[in-house]
Amino acid sequence: MAAACPSAPASRFVVVGGGIAGVTCAEQLATHFPLEEVLLVTASPVIKAVTNFKQISKTLEEFDVEEQPSTILEKCFPNIKVLESGVKQLKATEHCILTEDGNQYKYEKLCLCAGAKPKLISEGNPYVLGIRDTDSAQEFQKQLTKAKRITIVGNGGIALELVYEIEGCEVIWAIKDKAIGNAFFDAGAAEFLTSELTSKKSEAKITCKRTRYTIEESERKASAIADAGNLGSALGPDWHEGLNLKGTKEFSHKVHIETMCEVKNIYHQEEFKQLKKTSLTFPRDCHNTSADKDMWPVYVELTNEKIYGCDFIVSATGVMPNVKPFLDGNNFMLGEDGGLKVDDHMRTSVPSIYAAGDICTASWQPSPVWQQMRLWTQARQMGNYAAKCMAADTLGDSIDMDFSFELFAHVTKFFNYKVILLGKYNAQGLGLDYELMLRCTKGQEYVKVVMQNGRMMGAILIGETDLEETFENLILNQMNLSAYGEDLLDPDIDIEDYFD
Numbered sequence: 001m002a003a004a005c006p007s008a009p010a011s012r013f014v015v016v017g018g019g020i021a022g023v024t025c026a027e028q029l030a031t032h033f034p035l036e037e038v039l040l041v042t043a044s045p046v047i048k049a050v051t052n053f054k055q056i057s058k059t060l061e062e063f064d065v066e067e068q069p070s071t072i073l074e075k076c077f078p079n080i081k082v083l084e085s086g087v088k089q090l091k092a093t094e095h096c097i098l099t100e101d102g103n104q105y106k107y108e109k110l111c112l113c114a115g116a117k118p119k120l121i122s123e124g125n126p127y128v129l130g131i132r133d134t135d136s137a138q139e140f141q142k143q144l145t146k147a148k149r150i151t152i153v154g155n156g157g158i159a160l161e162l163v164y165e166i167e168g169c170e171v172i173w174a175i176k177d178k179a180i181g182n183a184f185f186d187a188g189a190a191e192f193l194t195s196e197l198t199s200k201k202s203e204a205k206i207t208c209k210r211t212r213y214t215i216e217e218s219e220r221k222a223s224a225i226a227d228a229g230n231l232g233s234a235l236g237p238d239w240h241e242g243l244n245l246k247g248t249k250e251f252s253h254k255v256h257i258e259t260m261c262e263v264k265n266i267y268h269q270e271e272f273k274q275l276k277k278t279s280l281t282f283p284r285d286c287h288n289t290s291a292d293k294d295m296w297p298v299y300v301e302l303t304n305e306k307i308y309g310c311d312f313i314v315s316a317t318g319v320m321p322n323v324k325p326f327l328d329g330n331n332f333m334l335g336e337d338g339g340l341k342v343d344d345h346m347r348t349s350v351p352s353i354y355a356a357g358d359i360c361t362a363s364w365q366p367s368p369v370w371q372q373m374r375l376w377t378q379a380r381q382m383g384n385y386a387a388k389c390m391a392a393d394t395l396g397d398s399i400d401m402d403f404s405f406e407l408f409a410h411v412t413k414f415f416n417y418k419v420i421l422l423g424k425y426n427a428q429g430l431g432l433d434y435e436l437m438l439r440c441t442k443g444q445e446y447v448k449v450v451m452q453n454g455r456m457m458g459a460i461l462i463g464e465t466d467l468e469e470t471f472e473n474l475i476l477n478q479m480n481l482s483a484y485g486e487d488l489l490d491p492d493i494d495i496e497d498y499f500d
Contacts, residue, residue: 010106011039013390014097016087017113018042020065020376021357021383023049023073025111028387030077033394037079039105040070041097043086047073050380057469058476059409060420061377087114092330092350109352109390112326112340113383116319116358116374121153121263127298128266130315131158140314144169147311149282151300153263154316155182157412162314163255164197164415170282171255172308174300176262181414183373185448185460186426188438192446192462196415197255256283258302265301266313272299279307319374321359335361344401345393346386354390356382369423369457369475370408377410407476408458411468420468423458423475424450430457439489447489454482 013036015026026040040047046067053063070082085099096106118130131140144150149170152159160181163173175182179190267275279292279299296309321339326332333341333349339361346354357379362372372378381404392399410421427434427450434457439447445463449456449471456474461467474481487493 010108012036012108012394013111014039014041014105014107014109015111015113016041016097017115017357017359018044018047018070018082019113019115019357019379020048020050021115021359021379021386022111022113023047024380024383025113025356025387025390026073026080027077028384029390030080032387032391034079037081038077039081039083039107040073041083041085041087041099041105042070043084043100045084046070047082049073056411057409057472059404059407059472060411060468061380061409062411063380065376087325089328090326090330092353095352107352109354109394111346111354111356111383111386111390112348112359113355113357113379113386114322114325114359117322118315119317119320121313121315121317122266125266125313127268127312128315129312131162143312149296149308149310150312150314151308151310152314152316153300154314154318155180156316156318157184157414159314159316160184160414162316169254172258172282172300172310173255174258174261174263174302176260178259180257184412184414184419184421185462188440188448189446189460189462192440192442193415193417194257195442196417254282258304258306261302261304261306263300263313264303267299267301269295269297269299272309277301277307279309282308319358321361323359333363335363337361345389345399346382347389354386356386367406370405371424371428373408373410375410381405407472409472414462417462418464420459420461420465422461422468422471423456425458425460426450427458437486437489439491449488451481454480456481 013029013033015022015029015038018040022040022042026038029038047070049066049068049072051064051066053061055061070084074080074082083099085101085103087097088100089098091098095108096104097110098104120128120130122128129140129143131137144166147169149172151172151174152162153174155175155177159173163171179187180194181190267277277299279296281290281292292309294309297311298313299307299309300313301307321337323332323334323338323340326340330350335341340348340355340359341363342348342355342360344364346356346360348355358374360382381402385402385404388402389399408421408423408425412419424430430450430452433452435451437449437451439445445465446460447462447465447467448460450458455478456471458475459467459471461471481488
């Protein structure tokens with residue numbers, strides 16, 4: 001029987017989660033309170049560290065993420081103590097957490113940064129692989145070396161990168177939307193990028209910036225915890241670099257996209273034979289009706305009634321906030337997406353408990369040009385701001401909302417293009433009362449601007465456009481641009497000169 005919480009070791013600050021949000025929060029707290037021990041509880045033997053941080057503009061930031069042994073963090077911040085264990089239970093009324101290894105720890109202030117877990121289309125199916133952390137990415141690479149055809153289900157960042165990076169393997173890509181990359185861009189940008197799937201990929205490989213630390217067998221105790229449903233930290237936009245994503249065939253890309261559909265059924269080979277179903281060959285054109293004579297380990301039936309056989313299925317259908325370990329017996333308010341609701345000081349509805357990153361749902365009145373997306377950039381910003389709020393509350397100071405929540409700004413890479421998203425880049429929440437302005441040069445750049453009442457509300461920039469700082473300022477300043485009309489996107493006019 002575990003000891004009662006009151007006799008457990010006490011820390012003023014406890015942070016749960018070794019991902020970007022948790023590590024950033026712990027580092028910031030350790031800096032604010034150099035004489036206090038900060039306890040970081042993580043289920044993974046490695047933590048995610050932000051390296052090579054670069055502030056590109058007021059709100060745009062770029063950084064690499066490295067997996068590091070927790071000892072490196074403890075060396076940099078002697079007052080951070082890393083505890084490698086999952087959380088079994090949270091007793092909020094007693095200010096106490098119980099860990100999987102049977103220990104209990106008391107806290108004055110707790111920040112939950114336990115991330116999110118993948119929404120798998122089928123739990124426990126050996127032919128369905130979810131890609132969320134480094135281990136699952138390596139397992140995917142191993143499976144791919146033996147594969148002739150795979151099915152990818154989902155339309156987020158990981159699906160987009162996978163489809164582009166995979167060579168020598170037929171890919172059936174099932175998405176529930178009309179166009180690819182729905183969360184990131186509109187149909188026009190999707191069309192611009194889809195053409196890249198048919199063109200030859202450049203051979204230039206970017207060096208992998210993120211170091212992979214292999215865990216020795218002696219440290220494999222973490223895998224038992226992982227099997228119990230805990231997860232490694234999330235992958236980021238360059239997760240595929242350094243992995244050889246090649247199937248068994250000699251061609252480069254072979255991708256067929258099935259739009260406006262979801263998975264209806266998954267059949268194993270024996271089941272498929274018993275049901276006397278018919279599957280389709282890999283489409284050579286959009287009118288595919290020929291039956292597939294090959295036998296496959298697994299078959300996917302889509303809601304558009306088409307059935308395809310494949311070697312395995314990748315479930316890349318997004319994530320769910322990882323709240324389960326913390327809910328039992330505690331009165332947390334949850335957002336519609338299942339995350340822990342936080343106010344404008346990153347406080348949850350339970351006293352002394354804060355949350356940051358993928359686990360939380362921003363429930364304050366946001367700036368008109370900001371929205372929450374579960375991305376690494378926001379995990380870092382939220383972890384950083386949560387620590388500042390915890391410090392201010394502890395010291396009785398007041399604190400203003402962090403500037404990073406003024407404007408949604410994200411920089412990433414898709415299909416080897418630099419992609420910058422600003423503000424309401426997809427006219428999110430603007431109803432029908434907006435105008436779009438567009439500039440596109442095939443194979444080079446795609447620029448879209450969202451305008452409302454003469455003011456810029458958002459923008460998508462694909463390629464090396466050099467417009468990000470100017471557009472960021474125009475969105476933040478909310479200047480009336482009606483007088484400039486189409487000149488805003490005229491490539492022959494240096495727009496920066498207008499607004500110096």
